[in-house]
Amino acid sequence: MHPANSTATVTQFLLLGFPSLGRQSRELLFALLSLAYAATMVGNFCIVWAVLRDPRLQRLPMYILLGNFSWLEICYVTSTAPQMLCNLLSPGLPISFHACFLQFYFFFSLGATECFLLAAMALDRYLAICQPLRYPVLMSPQLCWTLVASCWFFGFMWFIAPISLMSRLSFCSPYTLDHFVCDPAPLLAASCSPAHWAGQICSTASSLMIFSTVSFILASYGLIITAVLRLPAGAGRHKAFSTCTSHLAIVSLFFGSVMVNYSIPTASGTSGKVVTLFYAVGTPLLNPLIYSLRNKEMKGALRRTLLGGP
Secondary structure (H helix, E strand, O other), X not given: OOOHHHHHXXXXXXXXXXXXXXXXXXXXXXXHHHHHHHHHHHHHHHHHHHHHHOHHHHOOHHHHHHHHHHHHHHXXXXXXHHHXXXXXXXXXXXXXXXXXXXXXXXXXXXXXXXXXXXXXXXXXXXXXXXXXXXXXXXXXXXXXXXXXXXXXXXXXXXXXXXXXXXXXXXXXXXXXXXXXXXXXXXXXXXXXXXXXXXXXXXXXXXXXXXXXXXXXXXXXHHHHHHHHHHOOOOHHHHHHHHHHHHHHHHHXXXXXHHHHHHOOOOOOOHHHHHHHHHHHHHHHHHHHHHHHOXXXXXXXXXXXXXXXXX
């Protein structure tokens, strides 16, 4: 076992990526993920651009939240996709010790921010549907921006301590990580010091954040559904359900895959990488398709700002 300060001698890790895939399979996966990454960037950038350029959307809390969510998805997928694509072309790609933990920090912090923003979006829908008369006061643009800033702040503060503690572990040569990103499971597997406490702290922080935000979202939508069912059947009920189902689809896809990986004892190896691939690349790609571009106001704003339409 190395002494506790032996991490000072670790200069880099080797990311194994998908070692079981042949060259043709890696090239095919590279092509598919490159297209997914490009589509994610274009789709979410269009939404951010529409919100920034359309004065009407800038005054509506729903679109303030949506613009921030789309910007978050751009940052989230960029924290892992470029490294992953390089790794597919060059398996066993080295990454420096500091770059590895920096990626770890941004990947987890952006994921935590996504959890908080999804909870904020659920709160916005609850206030809009269940408190319509008080909604302009309870969720003014100024208060909405305060809520958004709080989501970003707490998201980037949440994992500072667990990641800092994990970076102080000692690691064993040859410093290989059986993953395509710097993730807690391969880092703990590469550690040669008693690391159970570090893993437990990281898992506890993840579970507390995930289950608290999921519980809040489910409670909000329970109240929303109860309120919507009281509405007379018609366009109002249909519009409320349409917005809610789109948001719940993103919530289910993101939280479902994250829970499998970080909060429930899960399979490691290839299955764990596939799950990570889904929420790291899949959900940012699906956000514009499932939630944003189904919205009539958003599609109208995109026509006006990008195509010059009415």
